[in-house]
Amino acid sequence: MATPQPKGTILVTGAGGYVGGQIVREALESGFNVRITARTESSATRTISNYPSFASALSYTLVPDMTILESYAPAFADGAIEGIIHSASPVNFSPQDNVRDLLDPAIKGATTILEAARRFGRGKVRRVVVTSSFAAVVDPEKGVRPGYTYDEKDWNPVTWEGAVTAQKLTAYMASKTLAERAMWRWMDEHGDDVAFTLATICPPWVFGPYVRAPATRAALSESVLLLDDIVDGAAVPPFDYGGYADSREVAAAHVRALEAPDGVAGGQRFLVGQNFRYQAAVDGAREALPEARARLPVGKPGDRSPEDAHRFDGSKAARVLGVEYGTLKDTAVETYKQLFEIRKLEREEEEAKAKA
Numbered sequence: 168m169a170t171p172q173p174k175g176t177i178l179v180t181g182a183g184g185y186v187g188g189q190i191v192r193e194a195l196e197s198g199f200n201v202r203i204t205a206r207t208e209s210s211a212t213r214t215i216s217n218y219p220s221f222a223s224a225l226s227y228t229l230v231p232d233m234t235i236l237e238s239y240a241p242a243f244a245d246g247a248i249e250g251i252i253h254s255a256s257p258v259n260f261s262p263q264d265n266v267r268d269l270l271d272p273a274i275k276g277a278t279t280i281l282e283a284a285r286r287f288g289r290g291k292v293r294r295v296v297v298t299s300s301f302a303a304v305v306d307p308e309k310g311v312r313p314g315y316t317y318d319e320k321d322w323n324p325v326t327w328e329g330a331v332t333a334q335k336l337t338a339y340m341a342s343k344t345l346a347e348r349a350m351w352r353w354m355d356e357h358g359d360d361v362a363f364t365l366a367t368i369c370p371p372w373v374f375g376p377y378v379r380a381p382a383t384r385a386a387l388s389e390s391v392l393l394l395d396d397i398v399d400g401a402a403v404p405p406f407d408y409g410g411y412a413d414s415r416e417v418a419a420a421h422v423r424a425l426e427a428p429d430g431v432a433g434g435q436r437f438l439v440g441q442n443f444r445y446q447a448a449v450d451g452a453r454e455a456l457p458e459a460r461a462r463l464p465v466g467k468p469g470d471r472s473p474e475d476a477h478r479f480d481g482s483k484a485a486r487v488l489g490v491e492y493g494t495l496k497d498t499a500v501e502t503y504k505q506l507f508e509i510r511k512l513e514r515e516e517e518e519a520k521a522k523a
């Protein structure tokens with residue numbers, strides 16, 4: 168790997184997660200010093216151990232509650248932070264209490280990081296990049312929506328009232344929508360008083376590799392679980408939201424959006440990703456991996472129905488940020504390689520327990 172030019176220090180929240188882990192890798196490989204936030208000492212050290220060759224460029228700060236402004240004071244205490252990538256947000260499709268489990272942490276967490284940059288950032292923070300989601304773009308009420316192409320102008324129309332009573336996945340989608348809206352509103356109110364601009368990255372389902380795969384499937388992100396659920400299953404899932412992005416592309420988009428000049432990325436949303444069908448992911452994995460042929464259902468190879476479903480336009484991220492999209496086959500293969508490895512480790516662990 169070429170030695171990158173040093174680029175200053177950025178703060179990354181959610182670094183212990185699936186997407187956040189790839190963001191940290193991308194930022195380090197691009198030459199940034201990265202300070203991660205973590206809720207506990209053990210999760211901070213676990214995350215840092217994923218990047219052994221970057222030990223001197225990585226530091227951490229504990230933020231036990233990302234909705235409390237003062238929690239962030241230590242992260243900024245040395246005046247080093249010049250950029251922020253805020254990826255932390257609950258990814259939970261089965262909330263027991265929408266407000267407590269999703270809406271409060273997502274929305275208050277989103278505005279608190281902006282407030283922290285203003286209060287503690289000493290005017291040094293130039294850009295805040297946020298992991299929003301296609302969930303904040305798509306209108307779930309419109310379903311398949313034949314002939315429509317979603318792009319950055321679109322917004323999920325959910326309201327707070329709707330969010331409080333929404334069920335499962337739509338509750339999560341509402342949390343992402345209201346969090347992104349709250350951030351743009353905050354920028355409308357305070358943008359003239361701060362030295363930073365905001366950019367948001369809106370990926371649909373994220374698939375592709377972890378920097379280091381979790382030891383158990385229980386720790387997988389909800390999106391990766393969607394592909395895991397197909398293993399040893401009877402059928403290939405039908406169309407749902409029509410788009411996917413590779414975890415490495417999503418990470419690249421965040422870092423490029425952090426680096427890009429104000430006139431290019433500041434104040435912008437970026438949809439990152441491509442059109443998606445589960446059958447295409449299964450076809451690609453089955454072509455490349457013998458274990459996928461043994462364990463993924465055949466479905467209807469080549470079927471891309473519904474042909475006329477809504478489409479996903481991720482071209483702005485490619486054009487403006489230089490994100491290079493790979494193939495769904497590669498993304499599916501890299502995901503399933505890790506998923507099969509996790510299952511193998513789980514089996515070995517069970518066998519070892521049975522023997523003990």
Ligand SMILES: NC(=O)c1ccc[n+]([C@@H]2O[C@H](COP(=O)([O-])OP(=O)(O)OC[C@H]3O[C@@H](n4cnc5c(N)ncnc54)[C@H](OP(=O)(O)O)[C@@H]3O)[C@@H](O)[C@H]2O)c1
Nearest residue numbers: 181183184185186254255256257258272300372373388390
């Ligand atoms: N996966 C997708 O398909 C997808 C698609 C679009 C957007 N996104 C967005 O990408 C981001 C990361 O998602 P992911 O898939 O990587 O999920 P993940 O693996 O579950 O990671 C979520 C991260 O957010 C942190 N987090 C969650 N709730 C928190 C809270 N209340 N306080 C502090 N930290 C909290 C977690 O911290 P701990 O490590 O301490 O638990 C973790 O680091 C989220 O903003 C998500 O909405 C994901």
